[in-house]
Amino acid sequence: MIRKHTMSITAITLLLASPLAAQEATTPQMTPEMQAMMEAFQKAGTPGAEHQKLASLAGTYDLTIKGWHTPGGEPTTDTGTATRKMVLGNRVMVEDVTSQMMGQPFNGHGMHGYDNTTGKYWATWNDNMSTGLMVSEGTCDAKLTCTYTGSHHDPVTKKPQTTRMTTRWTDANTELFEMYGPGPDGKETKMMEITYKKRGQ
Known part of the structure; x- marks a missing residue:
């Protein structure tokens, strides 16, 4: 019974993770230029x-x-x-x-x-x-x-x-x-x- 319950949780976790994994796969990686722009905006907006x-x-x-x-x-x-x-x-x-x-x-x-x-x-x-x-x-x-x-x-x-x-x-x-x-x-x-x-x- 415990084993069956554990297998059900594993199945649910895999099902929920699948859309997230698909989304991450389609999200483009930040280029060095994009990273530099993001850091510039963060620096400009941080109180000092x-x-x-x-x-x-x-x-x-x-x-x-x-x-x-x-x-x-x-x-x-x-x-x-x-x-x-x-x-x-x-x-x-x-x-x-x-x-x-x-x-x-x-x-x-x-x-x-x-x-x-x-x-x-x-x-x-x-x-x-x-x-x-x-x-x-x-x-x-x-x-x-x-x-x-x-x-x-x-x-x-x-x-x-x-x-x-x-x-x-x-x-x-x-x-x-x-x-x-x-x-x-x-x-x-x-x-x-x-x-x-x-x-x-």
């Missing part, structure tokens, strides 16, 4: 040390926002909050900002990442005062002192406009963001400064 640095920025921040509407003039000052969190398997940091701007409610949404392929950091930004998108790319050092160059379309001229942005940490819990763009004379001028103060520190 740069993504861990971005993850260290996760949290809630209180903001002090200064804006210059004329070069050398007195800035306007507003306050706000920002939340930062990692998404997509710790590959991308999402930032959501709530504040006031020119007396109006302001909401902004940014994404920050590091591209293993290009070896550069990147960022996007859009908000409730525009239907456009700013795309930036730059470099950061080990202390996350960064310089980005961004591009968006100017609403007045309808032409692409380039801005330069820098970030640096003035202490362990305080980040300073600065944005520069062309003034009326075409020369670079400071447009915005945001001080991020991390909560719970």
